[in-house]
Each structure stands twice: as C-alpha cells, then as structure tokens.
Amino acid sequence: MAKAASLADELYGKLKADIMSGAILPGSKLPSQKDIADSEDVSRTVVREAVARLEAQGYAVSRQGSGVYVSEGARYRAFQVTREELTELSDIIKLLEMRLAIETEMAGLAAARRDQDDVVAMRLALKRMRDASDDSAASALADTQFHMAVARATKNDYFVRFIDFLGVRLVPPRSLYLRDQPELAHADYACKVHGEHEAVLSAIVRMDIAGAREAARQHMMESLMRHSELSDAIGTADAAG
Structure with a gap:
C-alpha cells in the first residue's frame, strides 16, 4: 500500500x-x-x-x-499556501521573506490613499489586538484584520484578495515561536508586536509614505529575525543532542 x-x-x-x-x-x-x-x-x-x-x-x-x-x-x-505547510519554522520564514516586499509597498500605498474609514478600521483592529493580548488566537485574528484594513486602504483589490487568501496564515502562530516560554514572555511578545503595528498605523495616519514603508519593513524584518534566530537555536540544539 x-x-x-x-x-x-x-x-x-x-x-x-x-x-x-x-x-x-x-x-x-x-x-x-x-x-x-x-x-x-x-x-x-x-x-x-x-x-x-x-x-x-x-x-x-x-x-x-x-x-x-x-x-x-x-x-x-500553482501558488498555494496551506495551513498544513506552516507547521515548521522553515516554512514560516519563507512566507515572511515573501511578505517583506509585499507588505512594505502595501503600507506605502495605504499611506498615500487611505481615508478616514480605513484609519478607523485599523485602529479598531489594533484595539482588539491589545485587548486580546493574553489570547493568542483572538490576537492573531485581530492582527489579520489590521493587515486587511491596510490592504483595503491601498484601494487596490489585488492586495485585498491576496491578504484575504493568506487569512490566518498571515500571522505566524505565537505558540510555535515561544514554544515552552513562560506567560511573561507571551505578554512581552504581544506588546512588542503591537508596538510594531502602532508604528505602521502612525505613519499611515500621517500619510507618510516613506515612513509607512519603513515601519512595515521593520515589522516584517523583526518577525523574520525572531523566527530565523529560533530556527538557528533549534538547529544547534538538535545537532548537540
């Protein structure tokens, strides 16, 4: 068989x-x-x-x-990203590398084209993210809603469709990154990620195109670096074992 x-x-x-x-x-x-x-x-x-x-x-x-x-x-x-593919750090890192370019330009366009409704939607998503800081599933959903609001602010339906396609795959699972870390580590992580999103929103509100691009790029780079460092640490531990 x-x-x-x-x-x-x-x-x-x-x-x-x-x-x-x-x-x-x-x-x-x-x-x-x-x-x-x-x-x-x-x-x-x-x-x-x-x-x-x-x-x-x-x-x-x-x-x-x-x-x-x-x-x-x-x-x-040909292009598919399934939930089953994102159970390993190496797969998440690949997706983050791709998102680095996409999210950077998406934030820049959002800063140039956003309206007040877009800003309200982003702020609401961030509030939900902050309120759900101790609930990783709810926080991930709010995180996705924030990125969807940024996509809608571009007034480019292809960004919206792409972010909608990624859905919950958009946000790397906190449990995979933090693994067996204590609750304090989860709280610190949620606070840091929220701050990165706040920086993106602030630039978009000011219609600072370059600033929005840089904030989005920094957010993605931070996420990529966090997961790359964890991948290296796991690889070292496995080799030592």
Missing part, C-alpha cells in the same frame, strides 16, 4: 509538472488511464489516484463520457 501511495505521489508530481510547464496544454485531454499506466509502467490504481489528486487540486476536470481534461486555468493554480 505504501509503495502504491509513493508511486501515485510520483505520478501526480510528473503530470502536474507537465501541466505547469505547458507540455500538456490547458484544455487538452489527458491520455486514458490505460495509456498512462502502460507508458509509466504503473497500475491503473496508481493512475486513478494520481488523476484524482489532479482533479481535487483543480489541475484537471473530468467530463462524463469524454475523459479527463487539463483545466483551462490550471497554470494559475
């Missing part, structure tokens, strides 16, 4: 790579399960599982009585 699952994983990866590279074009019909099984020297069970995964991920669509076809928008489904 494990071998079949491994073969299905390999076949799924190969078919997906062919779709993403354009070797199998959008809208084109996939070979029959028998043909794939013969060409790849695997069982039809393996093929069925691999093709089912392609369909589940949106890369292919089954048409009754006709066969399985590559989705027209398959190549635009």
Whole structure:
C-alpha cells in the first residue's frame, strides 16, 4: 500500500509538472488511464489516484463520457499556501521573506490613499489586538484584520484578495515561536508586536509614505529575525543532542 501511495505521489508530481510547464496544454485531454499506466509502467490504481489528486487540486476536470481534461486555468493554480505547510519554522520564514516586499509597498500605498474609514478600521483592529493580548488566537485574528484594513486602504483589490487568501496564515502562530516560554514572555511578545503595528498605523495616519514603508519593513524584518534566530537555536540544539 505504501509503495502504491509513493508511486501515485510520483505520478501526480510528473503530470502536474507537465501541466505547469505547458507540455500538456490547458484544455487538452489527458491520455486514458490505460495509456498512462502502460507508458509509466504503473497500475491503473496508481493512475486513478494520481488523476484524482489532479482533479481535487483543480489541475484537471473530468467530463462524463469524454475523459479527463487539463483545466483551462490550471497554470494559475500553482501558488498555494496551506495551513498544513506552516507547521515548521522553515516554512514560516519563507512566507515572511515573501511578505517583506509585499507588505512594505502595501503600507506605502495605504499611506498615500487611505481615508478616514480605513484609519478607523485599523485602529479598531489594533484595539482588539491589545485587548486580546493574553489570547493568542483572538490576537492573531485581530492582527489579520489590521493587515486587511491596510490592504483595503491601498484601494487596490489585488492586495485585498491576496491578504484575504493568506487569512490566518498571515500571522505566524505565537505558540510555535515561544514554544515552552513562560506567560511573561507571551505578554512581552504581544506588546512588542503591537508596538510594531502602532508604528505602521502612525505613519499611515500621517500619510507618510516613506515612513509607512519603513515601519512595515521593520515589522516584517523583526518577525523574520525572531523566527530565523529560533530556527538557528533549534538547529544547534538538535545537532548537540
């Protein structure tokens, strides 16, 4: 069973790579399960599982009585960030590196284009974050709401859609960073993160574009540095053990 699952994983990866590279074009019909099984020297069970995964991920669509076809928008489904991927520090660090550039420019645009409703929404999110400092889940939700308010202030729907797509993945889980640290460490962490957000809001309120960019960049750099240092510490401890 494990071998079949491994073969299905390999076949799924190969078919997906062919779709993403354009070797199998959008809208084109996939070979029959028998043909794939013969060409790849695997069982039809393996093929069925691999093709089912392609369909589940949106890369292919089954048409009754006709066969399985590559989705027209398959190549635009490549970017995904699932919650399951963000259980390790290394994955969180990768996401923070990407957000560093995005959040910096997003804050600058928000400072240039924000209106009073945007400011009210940001302030409300920060109040919720401060009030929930001892509740990591509620604090993370308020943190996400703050970034969504900044995204809306850009008046660029693509920023809004991107931040909405990340959702709770936007905020690295405090429990992963602090692990077995005492409650005082959690309180200090919440206070520091809140202060970083306050700096972003202050610049946006003043419509200080350069200041907003710098505050957002500093916030992301601090988060990236915190998690990178923890990753290094864990790696050192594991090596010593």
